[in-house]
Amino acid sequence: MTAREVVEAFVARGATAATAESLTAGLVAAALADVPGASAMLRGGVVSYASEVKAAVLGVSAELLARAGSVDAEVARQMADGARRVCGADYGVATTGAAGPEPHDGKPVGTVFVGVSGPAGSAVHAYAFDGDRAAIRRAATEAALAALLAALGSAAPAPGAETGSEL
Helix, strand or coil, X not given: CCXXXXXXXXXHHCCCEXXXXXXCCCHHHHHHHCCCCHHHCEEEEEECCCHHHHHHCCCCCHHHXXXXXXXXXXXXXXXXXXXXXXXXXXXXXXXXXXXXXXXXXXXXXXXXXXXXXXXXXXXXXXXXXXXXXXXHHHHHHHHHHHHHHHHHHCCCCCCCCCCCCCC
16 A cells, blocks of 8 residues: 555545544654645644543543543544544544553554544554554554545545546
8 A cells, every 4th residue: 555546546536635643643644745746635634642632633532532541443533533524624544552662551562543534434443563663653554544545445436536447
């Protein structure tokens, strides 16, 4: 999965995306922005390392964060919904997890949740990645890009949008 594929697919469909990133701290947005033409699809992103930012900016339930911690599937879902809403995008994607070197919120290193939100609803993907901190963050970035493309692929084309076998 490459960011170029995501950007090209989104531009071809006339769709926009936004990111909400915790453990990847902007890597997903940066990967998309590195692709020429990304300005046609990338609306913006929120790096929400702190739980207070997740709650105040993205609208993640403070009660959920207090109860479950930030490394949680429902937190990822709410982050993706928040990114979509805050940035006015068609799709939102979010990453949260434990990149290490120590467990986080009681979750083992390598635990990652990727949330994706779109016109048809939202979904969360859970992962258990191996490797050091950098490898886990790279794997989470790739998983987020794949989730974003999959969400777009499952949506009906916009009226007048061109579709082809590459989508």
